Amino acid sequence: MANRIRSARLAAALLLAGGAVSAPLAAAADAAGPDRAPPITAQTWMKTAASYSHWGSNFKLAELAKLSGGQGYARRSWQFGTDGRYRFRVEVWSMTYKPKELSGIEDTGRWRIEGDRVIVEPERAVAYVEDKETRQRLHEQPAQTAPTVYVGRMHWLSGMGAWYLVLAPQDGRPTLREGDFDNQPGFPNAYFYGPPPKVGG
Numbered sequence: 001m002a003n004r005i006r007s008a009r010l011a012a013a014l015l016l017a018g019g020a021v022s023a024p025l026a027a028a029a030d031a032a033g034p035d036r037a038p039p040i041t042a043q044t045w046m047k048t049a050a051s052y053s054h055w056g057s058n059f060k061l062a063e064l065a066k067l068s069g070g071q072g073y074a075r076r077s078w079q080f081g082t083d084g085r086y087r088f089r090v091e092v093w094s095m096t097y098k099p100k101e102l103s104g105i106e107d108t109g110r111w112r113i114e115g116d117r118v119i120v121e122p123e124r125a126v127a128y129v130e131d132k133e134t135r136q137r138l139h140e141q142p143a144q145t146a147p148t149v150y151v152g153r154m155h156w157l158s159g160m161g162a163w164y165l166v167l168a169p170q171d172g173r174p175t176l177r178e179g180d181f182d183n184q185p186g187f188p189n190a191y192f193y194g195p196p197p198k199v200g201g
Contacts, residue, residue, distance in 0.1 A: 023154040023163075025113055037154035037163050040080045040113070045165045045193035047182065048075040071095040076178060078165070078193060086111040086120060088177055093132065101138070102130045107145045107177050118150040118167060125177070144176050155187075157194075165193040 023037035072094035079087040090104040109123035125145035129138045150167040157164055168190035174180055184192040 023156075024116060025118065025152045025154060037156070040118070040152070040154075040165065041082050044196050045078045045080075046075060046196050047077075047191065047193050048073055048197065072099075076191075076193070077196075080111055080118075084110055084112060088120075090177075100132050102128075102132050102135075104128060105143050105177065107143070113152075116151055116153070117170065118152045120148045120150070122147065146176050148175050148177075160194070162195050167191045167193070 075091045088107040107125040110121045122145040125143040126140040127143040128140040149170040153166045155164045182192045
């Protein structure tokens with residue numbers, strides 16, 4: 001009962017934050033636009049940052065501690081497949097520390113939508129190091145993860161001209177896979193994912 005109440009409150013908060021440009025999640029839909037949200041399976045959902053300050057709290061590889069002051073990026077991404085499987089990935093690259101390598105976390109398993117909730121059930125999670133050019137896996141070791149229930153919404157940002165996926169853990173706590181919340185204005189205690197960056201645009 002407590003989880004249902006918490007879920008309802010989160011959904012209401014996300015709806016109020018989104019106003020008329022917020023929409024419920026869907027596993028499948030027609031083409032998206034400003035008045036029609038895409039399905040959660042439509043694309044890879046990403047969050048990219050040039051600051052590493054809140055990305056390293058749950059890593060097993062000590063890469064992030066060495067990136068302070070360097071140039072590079074850190075990126076989280078979700079892929080929700082129409083086959084009911086998901087892939088979550090954290091990817092970190094430093095221009096100054098091992099620039100030919102990527103490191104991060106990869107988490108895979110099953111997912112489903114129930115109402116306004118996205119339920120994620122992991123099967124495997126690893127910390128990895130990859131060759132940046134070939135994506136060949138150089139090293140991996142088991143990483144911690146956990147089943148998670150998110151309250152989800154789609155939110156249209158007119159200034160960006162795109163829909164964003166908002167995932168708020170139902171229990172109100174940061175997840176093992178994602179770390180600290182994004183602190184997006186209007187969306188406390190949530191993670192905010194947008195479309196992949198345009199190449200050459």
